[in-house]
Amino acid sequence: MSKKPFVTKEQIEKIVESFPTPFHIYDEKGIRENARALKEAFSWNKGFKEYFAVKATPNPYLIDILREVGCGCDCSSLTELMLSEAMGVCGEDIMFSSNETPAVEYEYANKLGAIINLDDITHIEFLENIVGKLPETMSCRYNPGGVFKISNSIMDNPGDAKYGMTTEQLFDAYRIMKEKGVKNFGIHSFLASNTVTNDYYPALARQLFELAVELKEKTGAHITFINLSGGVGVPYKPDQSGNDIYAIGEGVRKAYEEVLVPAEMGDVAIYTELGRFMMAPYGHLITTVIHEKHTHKEYIGCDACAVNLMRPAMYGAYHHITVLGKEEEPCDHIYDVVGSLCENNDKFAIDRNLPKIDKGDILVIHDTGAHGFAMGYNYNGKLKSAELLLKENGDVQLIRRAETPKDYFATFDGLDFYEKLKFEN
Numbered sequence: 001m002s003k004k005p006f007v008t009k010e011q012i013e014k015i016v017e018s019f020p021t022p023f024h025i026y027d028e029k030g031i032r033e034n035a036r037a038l039k040e041a042f043s044w045n046k047g048f049k050e051y052f053a054v055k056a057t058p059n060p061y062l063i064d065i066l067r068e069v070g071c072g073c074d075c076s077s078l079t080e081l082m083l084s085e086a087m088g089v090c091g092e093d094i095m096f097s098s099n100e101t102p103a104v105e106y107e108y109a110n111k112l113g114a115i116i117n118l119d120d121i122t123h124i125e126f127l128e129n130i131v132g133k134l135p136e137t138m139s140c141r142y143n144p145g146g147v148f149k150i151s152n153s154i155m156d157n158p159g160d161a162k163y164g165m166t167t168e169q170l171f172d173a174y175r176i177m178k179e180k181g182v183k184n185f186g187i188h189s190f191l192a193s194n195t196v197t198n199d200y201y202p203a204l205a206r207q208l209f210e211l212a213v214e215l216k217e218k219t220g221a222h223i224t225f226i227n228l229s230g231g232v233g234v235p236y237k238p239d240q241s242g243n244d245i246y247a248i249g250e251g252v253r254k255a256y257e258e259v260l261v262p263a264e265m266g267d268v269a270i271y272t273e274l275g276r277f278m279m280a281p282y283g284h285l286i287t288t289v290i291h292e293k294h295t296h297k298e299y300i301g302c303d304a305c306a307v308n309l310m311r312p313a314m315y316g317a318y319h320h321i322t323v324l325g326k327e328e329e330p331c332d333h334i335y336d337v338v339g340s341l342c343e344n345n346d347k348f349a350i351d352r353n354l355p356k357i358d359k360g361d362i363l364v365i366h367d368t369g370a371h372g373f374a375m376g377y378n379y380n381g382k383l384k385s386a387e388l389l390l391k392e393n394g395d396v397q398l399i400r401r402a403e404t405p406k407d408y409f410a411t412f413d414g415l416d417f418y419e420k421l422k423f424e425n
């Protein structure tokens with residue numbers, strides 16, 4: 001399989017006349033079609049809703065596209081809640097799945113009428129002390145511990161994860177909240193990240209459905225939704241095949257009919273909190289090659305760096321690279337493709353087979369639409385890039401301007417040196 005960019009060399013050459021590299025660009029058509037497919041795949045479930053994980057791509061223009069397809073917002077912090085409110089998303093269209101939550105955030109989430117998903121049993125009292133009476137609908141995050149397996153392969157290691165309540169705590173939490181007047185309950189669990197198998201959601205769903213039946217029997221709680229959270233992944237590598245969302249929806253439906261329906265729980269809504277699956281393939285980081293260096297290895301230096309895309313530095317993550325205009329050339333050179341941070345992990349690719357690269361070439365770094373721009377930081381005084389939207393009609397819209405040095409210095413209140421610099425502002 002080959003990975004093709006959603007933009008051509010000609011398109012990018014035109015775009016860079018107005019917007020210099022580096023920048024992230026997003027594909028409206030791809031985002032829309034994928035979101036519609038997800039909705040259709042779960043249309044068998046009356047209450048189905050995707051709460052887009054805002055942290056993955058916190059840009060209101062992009063979230064608006066998902067809103068049009070019916071998605072809500074999954075928030076985990078104060079500013080994500082603010083972004084949602086500013087976009088007119090409130091009430092039960094917000095899922096607040098936070099952890100180690102400051103009091104002010106619970107207070108605000110409650111004011112917005114968001115569904116609050118508690119990460120820990122001690123947060124019942126913490127929340128009660130802030131908001132007085134608990135909301136009528138509450139959710140708890142569940143962590144069964146151990147490893148999460150499908151058949152015999154280990155998918156991830158929830159026992160090492162800081163999130164969620166143990167099984168025993170979950171039962172206690174439901175009992176306590178029920179006594180305190182909570183009427184509707186949800187279960188949330190996120191047990192494996194970036195899965196590229198159609199079996200993850202169905203396996204997770206079955207486990208949560210069985211748990212829900214037991215919770216209902218033992219605590220009498222009225223369970224209204226089960227939140228499968230994130231974790232459905234994307235094929236970052238060209239030899240991986242992607243998830244089939246229809247097969248995933250069908251797998252969850254089967255578990256639902258086998259476990260929930262016989263327990264007279266056929267009205268439970270399925271929620272998801274996907275981030276990566278909704279956006280990653282529909283974003284590219286576009287960067288220009290500005291240097292080449294031949295020392296102990298062959299280096300290609302570009303104008304983007306790890307502050308624009310942290311995943312390779314942070315996780316050793318693979319992101320595919322296309323050299324625009326050289327798609328058909330043989331990949332007979334081996335390069336480290338690097339950014340300009342004073343950090344040796346600032347490498348978008350290590351020992352990557354690519355066509356011969358020349359200064360001035362434009363690179364497409366694939367699958368940066370989620371956890372890309374969003375994870376950016378300002379190390380080495382680097383500035384965050386612009387974000388552009390390639391609209392369905394082919395127009396390009398600036399949906400976030402690039403940071404400027406003035407933004408970078410803006411938090412030194414009272415030090416107004418900026419206007420006096422020799423650098424031409």
Ligand SMILES: *Cc1c(COP(=O)(O)O)cnc(C)c1O
Nearest residue numbers: 053097229230231273274275276
């Ligand atoms: C990060 C996160 C998500 C989204 O995860 P993806 O891997 O992007 O699908 C959803 N829910 C919670 C609580 C998260 O922390």
